[in-house]
Amino acid sequence: GAGVSQSPSNKVTEKGKDVELRCDPISGHTALYWYRQSLGQGLEFLIYFQGNSAPDKSGLPSDRFSAERTGGSVSTLTIQRTQQEDSAVYLCASSLAPDYEQYFGPGTRLTVT
């Protein structure tokens, strides 16, 4: 069946512009995670959605970052006024429930010039 998909796969943007990254989780998965993977670093947790509960936004690095999940399915991560340090691969993962295996998407590589 279809896995987690993310779009775009690559995004190059100018410093100061806003970007939107999209994640389509596996159908029926209630849990959705966003991570950031910077060069030479592990995965940094950004935000977690579970069903209709309030999301855990504790990993968002600044108020320029926001995310939403519409209808318990598709999620969008928005970065406003991008900075060069935002350059990274942004990974999305979903799982059937919190205690179940995470399935990762291929990521969006964001480059801020």
Added chain:
Amino acid sequence: GEDVEQSLFLSVREGDSSVINCTYTDSSSTYLYWYKQEPGAGLQLLTYIFSNMDMKQDQRLTVLLNKKDKHLSLRIADTQTGDSAIYFCAERTSGTYKYIFGTGTRLKVLA
């Protein structure tokens, strides 16, 4: 806070065994995971172990856990060029949804 550490690089010859090591700090960790990331792809779960286990074997993969030292290792027997990838260790406490990932170890297999 919680921390997971791994060495950054490992190079082995095809056919040899690879051992990738990981240390963690959270003593309440319940699940410990190994993920593989191939170029341009997301992470794929390879195997996991419960903290009340010492060892788990799955075909060419052997996971060893030393809970006292908070040390986890992944052994890949008969390493192949297709095993070249980044391997991430991660830990999670039961009842929580937060995974703490290591920095990843880049495994290079030489033909």
